Amino acid sequence: MKYPTSRASAARRALTVLAAGALLGGTLAACSGGGNGGGDTPAPGSDTDVEAALEAGGSLTYWSWTPQAESQVAAFEAAYPNVDVELVNAGTGNDQYTKLQNAITAGSGAPDVVQIEYGALPQFALGDALLDLTPYGFGDLESDYTESTWGQVVFDGKIYGLPQDSGPTALFYNAAVFDQYGIEVPTTWDEYLEAARKLHAADPTKYITSDTGDAGFTMTSIWQAGGLPFKTEGTNVTVNLQDEGSKRWADYWNQLIQEELVSPVPGWSDDWYKGLADGGVASLVIGAWMPGVLEGSVPDAAGDWRVAPVPTWDGTPASSENGGGGQSVTKQSKNPALAAGFLKWLNNSPESLKIFTDEGGFPSTNAELTDPEFLAYESEYFGGQKINEVLGAAAADVVPGWSYLPFQVYANSIFGDTAGQAWANKTDLNEGLIAWQDAIIDYGNQQGFTVSQ
Secondary structure (H helix, E strand, O other): OOOOOOHHHHHHHHOOOOOOOOOOHHHHHHHHHHOOOOOOOOOOOOOOOHHHHHHHOEEEEEEOOOOOHHHHHHHHHHHOOOEEEEEEOOOOOHHHHHHHHHHHHHOOOOOOEEEEEOOOHHHHHOOOOEOOOHHHOHHHHHHHEOHHHHOOOEEOOEEOOEEEEEEEEEEEEEHHHHHHOOOOOOOEHHHHHHHHHHHHHHOOOOEOEEOOOOHHHHHHHHHHOOOOOEEEEOOEEEEOOOOHHHHHHHHHHHHHHHOOOEEOOOOOOHHHHHHHHHOOEOEEEEEOOHHHHHHHHOHHHOOOEEEEOOOEOOOOOOEOEEEEEEEEEEOOOOOHHHHHHHHHHHHHOHHHHHHHHHOOOOEOEHHHHOOHHHHHOOEOOOOOEOHHHHHHHHHHOEOOOOOOOOOHHHHHHOOOOOOHHHHHHOOOHHHHHHHHHHHHHHHHHHOOOEEEO
């Protein structure tokens, strides 16, 4: 098994739903008109036979930035020689979404199939830009995927894509540092706090983790704590960043921030990578794609790192998702059956899934996550540990029910100016979350949603 070594690729995975600024206003406005999420059912008599469409052939355009896309497209074209797929890297994350939204607004120029991260998918699905894949038989595929990833592509009972990768969270820790200072691997959050205190007291240059205020990490943490702060029904949205799980996590994390037990180094900076290499940042609760980041960007720490389950709140194993996404068919596709056939092959065929995992992707499909070969993989970087046994179990332990906002990209873009100020000033994180909540509610109402607490 291989893992991606590109730092840019790794950072993309980590910043799954973070945005550089506000965008997709056109999509949000479209949401207020329909309320059922778009994704029209094909007209009677239209072709929904994907196998027939694949045999007949034609041309498709596919937008993706994944490192596996080129190999997957080549394998697909070999299997279906009558189909020509033009692979386009239209940018990573937000850059691509801006181009996609421009094409949607213009009414032309969108690809047939497009990669969209889970956090951004609701905006395009509810904005009537994506095709409902239910008529193409995609409902039969539900059991192939983990519950948490399947839940991210279905809205109002309509299927707007297929999951590709996932990011179940786990505790990645520097075993060399833990051993040096006699720290046991924490199994509960209380133990994690004590480990943080013990490590920093023994060596003030070392911290249990790093966090300077990050929307993605905050949502991942609230999710793992059992929080469900966002709910959407049509154009009605509720936001409660003081629900039981949100407050549970904020009250706990306040202690680490206010006691200065977390590194002040920003994530994904050069100093952050240095901390991962020299033990200055001794652990991370992060997605299952993290092995590729460490192997590719922190080679000097090879053999030092290990992976364990996320600490529990009450003894019950619980994980969350950090990162991941899938692919969708746009409503501008002139050959939707062919596009659906390509998408089904891309994210459901054994051949494509093998390419994806062999080239460093972490799967969302149950067959791959439970495959004996996948689970038996021994990572040299992790000292020979069978890391996929831990990560596969994490995928099964994801707390169910999570949903993103239908304008999550924008919400994350204002996190630093609202909630982030609590991190910067070491004040109560609950107050920061309330400030973020207020801004989210104001923005959503301006966009035509009915947003309340």
